[in-house]
Amino acid sequence: MGDTVSDQQHPERSSRGMTAEERRLVDRSRQGDRDAFDDLVRLYERRVYNFAFRLCGNHHDACDIASDAFVRLYQAIRGFRGDSSFVTWLFRIVTNIYLDMRKRDRSHRQQSLQEMVELEESSVARQIEDPHPTPHAAAQASERTALLNSAIDSLPEHQRIMVVMYHHESQSYEEIAAALELPVGTVKSRLNRARLALRDRLRAHPEHFPSD
Amino acid sequence: MRCEQSLDLVSRYCEGSLEGALLVAFQNHLQGCQECRDAASDMRRLYADLSTAPVAVEPPADFRAHVWRKIDEASAPQAGRRRSLLPEWRVLLSRRGLVWAAAAVLLVALWGTTVPGTRVAAWLGLPVSVRSPADEVPVVVGPATVHGGELRFRLTTSRSVPVQVSVSIAGRAEEAVSVAVEAGQPAEVALPGPASGGQVLLRVSWEHHGEVRSQTMPLRVR
Numbered sequence: 325m326g327d328t329v330s331d332q333q334h335p336e337r338s339s340r341g342m343t344a345e346e347r348r349l350v351d352r353s354r355q356g357d358r359d360a361f362d363d364l365v366r367l368y369e370r371r372v373y374n375f376a377f378r379l380c381g382n383h384h385d386a387c388d389i390a391s392d393a394f395v396r397l398y399q400a401i402r403g404f405r406g407d408s409s410f411v412t413w414l415f416r417i418v419t420n421i422y423l424d425m426r427k428r429d430r431s432h433r434q435q436s437l438q439e440m441v442e443l444e445e446s447s448v449a450r451q452i453e454d455p456h457p458t459p460h461a462a463a464q465a466s467e468r469t470a471l472l473n474s475a476i477d478s479l480p481e482h483q484r485i486m487v488v489m490y491h492h493e494s495q496s497y498e499e500i501a502a503a504l505e506l507p508v509g510t511v512k513s514r515l516n517r518a519r520l521a522l523r524d525r526l527r528a529h530p531e532h533f534p535s536d
Numbered sequence: 537m538r539c540e541q542s543l544d545l546v547s548r549y550c551e552g553s554l555e556g557a558l559l560v561a562f563q564n565h566l567q568g569c570q571e572c573r574d575a576a577s578d579m580r581r582l583y584a585d586l587s588t589a590p591v592a593v594e595p596p597a598d599f600r601a602h603v604w605r606k607i608d609e610a611s612a613p614q615a616g617r618r619r620s621l622l623p624e625w626r627v628l629l630s631r632r633g634l635v636w637a638a639a640a641v642l643l644v645a646l647w648g649t650t651v652p653g654t655r656v657a658a659w660l661g662l663p664v665s666v667r668s669p670a671d672e673v674p675v676v677v678g679p680a681t682v683h684g685g686e687l688r689f690r691l692t693t694s695r696s697v698p699v700q701v702s703v704s705i706a707g708r709a710e711e712a713v714s715v716a717v718e719a720g721q722p723a724e725v726a727l728p729g730p731a732s733g734g735q736v737l738l739r740v741s742w743e744h745h746g747e748v749r750s751q752t753m754p755l756r757v758r
Contacts, residue, residue: 365600373595387596394603395610472585491586516547522586523578533581535574 342410350410353401361401365394368411371493372418378488379422381477389425393418408502415495416503419485426481468532475525483518490515537565542572550579687729687738690722691715697742703727704737 342350346367352360372393377386396417404413476487482504489495489503497515501508526533542565548554549562566573596602691699702712717723741748 362600362604365603369595369599369603370592373599374592377593383593383596386593387599387602390595391599391603391606395606398607399610487586491583512547513544516544519547519579519582520543520575523575523582526582527578533585535578 346410350401350404353398354404356402361398368414369394372414375415375418375488375493376422378492379418379485380425381473385425389418389421392421396421409499412495412499412502415489415493415499416505419503422485423481471526471529471532472522475522478525479518479521483514483521486511486515487518487522537561539565539569539572542566542569543575546572546576546579549576550583685729687727689725691717691725691740699723700739700741701725701727702739702741703729704739 346364349360349364349367353364369390373386373390376389376393377383380386380389393414397414400417404410408416476484479487485504486500489500490497495503497508497511500506501511504511527535542562545554545558545562549559554562566576687703691701696716696718699715699717700712701715711728713725713727715723715725
């Protein structure tokens with residue numbers, strides 16, 4: 325009664341692991357080699373920054389979260405024994421720093437990428453680094469993307485983190501469970517609830533998300 | 537199988553991890569339940585929508601340097617930190633300290649160096665700062681107005697640089713102008729604006745170390 329989606333979407337999940345080069349950098353960083361740690365940051369900065377950006381929705385906080393994550397990684401890497409995968413550990417650090425930030429600043433309101441800043445007769449939306457599509461193509465896609473982002477932003481904190489990790493960062497259920505220190509079954513059921521909630525929110529916009 | 541159970545299984549069904557008797561029961565339920573059939577169909581589309589990777593963002597150009605600054609600060613000897621120019625917490629928590637802290641926070645907000653600050657500045661009618669993601673060329677835009685069919689705003693940059701500004705309005709060819717912006721000197725920009733309210737896309741491009749950087753900002757015009 326329909327195609328499944330998992331195999332097409334995450335064909336490499338089961339084989340994800342560290343390359344020999346990554347393992348070498350981690351080992352050298354554990355021994356205090358700053359050059360190796362610098363290479364490790366270079367290797368993961370884009371991924372960590374993008375994950376942080378998708379959690380918080382703005383460059384300023386993303387920079388703080390991502391840089392704090394690498395500081396914490398530097399301080400803790402000597403104790404990394406490889407019990408969990410390095411990436412899972414790094415994602416757990418990023419998630420914890422993000423949740424700490426949210427706890428510290430409960431008044432912080434989640435800001436969508438498309439949120440408008442009122443400005444006299446006009447209003448300026450928050451910046452989007454978007455070097456590829458033409459402005460016209462971006463205009464056509466932006467409203468649909470904005471609705472999807474807004475629906476994701478409206479989810480409870482842990483559900484939102486899971487949606488970003490699974491669907492945007494291609495983490496497996498097991499990796500998410502390890503990063504969030506939750507049973508795999510809990511991650512699966514929360515993600516299912518999150519998707520159903522997203523579906524309900526998007527159904528309110530049939531012009532952009534039509535049903536059969 | 538009841539609808540509630542069926543909805544609990546819908547992700548597993550879409551991912552193909554539902555097997556055996558449970559799969560048969562689920563499929564039987566779907567055959568007799570339009571609502572759950574719709575849910576399964578919507579869910580497959582949602583997976584497709586979510587699998588479209590969002591536009592990747594780039595960390596600031598000096599991100600690693602920033603990380604190392606923080607690492608070195610964090611590992612500086614405690615005694616060294618005591619001698620820092622920062623006031624002690626006791627001073628900050630005194631009444632006078634709190635007044636100065638509040639004034640400093642307000643100043644930062646009014647200068648629009650952060651996004652929330654931008655909102656405060658905009659609310660007060662002050663120029664609005666939109667930082668480039670890499671911070672290498674802070675481009676200031678504001679205040680934007682539409683008069684007589686013209687969209688007007690000001691740009692300033694931290695260094696003299698040619699800036700290309702274009703505006704895209706639905707149903708119209710993209711209009712672009714080149715502006716030579718002197719460091720710290722606001723340059724007036726006027727582009728054909730929308731005939732009525734709606735959204736236009738403003739793109740600001742500049743060159744940085746031989747590489748073209750750009751920012752795209754939707755402007756909602758009332």
